[in-house]
Amino acid sequence: MNQPLFQIRQLKYRHILFIDELAIPQRKITCIVGESGSGKTTLLRMLNHMISPDSGDIEISGRSVYDWDPIELRRNVVMLSQTPVMFPGTVRDNLIIGLRFAGRAPVTDARLEKMLKRVRLNKGLDAESASLSGGEKQRVSLARILLLDPPVLLLDEPTSALDEETTRFIMERLTGYARQEKKTVVMVTHSSAVVRDYAEYVIEIKSGHVVKEGERHDRR
């Protein structure tokens, strides 16, 4: 592996995570798999610095997480939570708000609509966010972070509320975009189909320990 994006050493967090050493490659699609409660989401939150390890360190691009300004880090390493969160207002408001949070200027409706197409959401920008279904909310949240176009995307089960067909469509577009734009994607997933079809690197976690990690050469 050339210079990894995330390098974890001697990390401990409560009784949830114990990682002696783990490297996550840059510009690849990494899938984190494991049973529920094994610590996958905690690991993702750790990479986004929503929580700090009790001991040990995480280096991001060769710099300790503690040397990063947390806000600047999160603007580069954006995380999508498992449960989609809608802010009050319309779909447009919900897309724009991500840009505002990141301290960036709003974009045109045309650009927003393009994003909705990319996540295959057939809703107007003026639709009330409260009226959306779970799967629609998930796609709006995904579109929100795609709009930010960060170098690193952490996705916590981004397609859990979607049917197989929509999942495939979105994953195709997402991985295509990631490869073309040289993005790093770290994704927690329960779907063996997603791992089989899209993962370039796989990390398996069991009770807070990394039990398997490596490239997937047999990718189609």
Added chain:
Amino acid sequence: MTGGDLSLWQLASAYVFILILLIIVRVRKIRREKEILISSIRMTVQLMIVGYILSFIFNNDYPFFTVIILLFMLSFAVYNVYKRAGEPLSRELKKRIALSMGLGVILTLAYFILVTLSVSPWYNPRYVIPISGMIIGNTMTGVSLGVHTLLEGMRAKKAMVESALMLGATPNEASRPIINQAFDSAMLPTINSMVGMGIVFLPGMMTGQIIGGADPVMAIRYQIAVMLGITGGTSLTVILFVQIAYKAFFNSRSQLK
């Protein structure tokens, strides 16, 4: 009553209202006799003590006494805000409540007493104490409501705050809707009371001045000034409070505690 003094007998006659209340609750079997008795006795004793303290201070007007009374009222108000929260507050939040109330009240009082009322000498207890009492009391109500809304909001909207942080929002930006809501709920009673002023009720201070023989027009001028002072004091304190209090919910790494 022929104006001026109220005799002790006249005062005693007013307790008839409490007697009537006691009879009613007993007949209706509402078990509140104890509370009614205790609260009327407390009210009487507390006010009498205050009366004696005030007349002592008015007769010996040293700046020291005025300042001590002021600080006492302020600390009591802060303590009351802690208690009214209805749940244990973090040290961090308590510090911020005390700081914002102290700063907000002292700045408002300084301006109001020195500039608006031009009280002389500045510590004249006859003005400073009752006016501070009104401003501090209203500030306390405002901040209490603000604390309540802030705690509620941080709990109910935790996922929203988290998800904003994950997208790179600053803690201020992430908690902005909650901050605004807290400000709103803290200011609402003060704003509403201005609307009803003079129509729905005649405020106590003005009523007292009129009964005491003051010209109603002059009493109303005072009342208007005091209402503005209360609004100013409450808004300044609440703004300071919401601007610093939300930080108590985040650590130095911009993570939710």
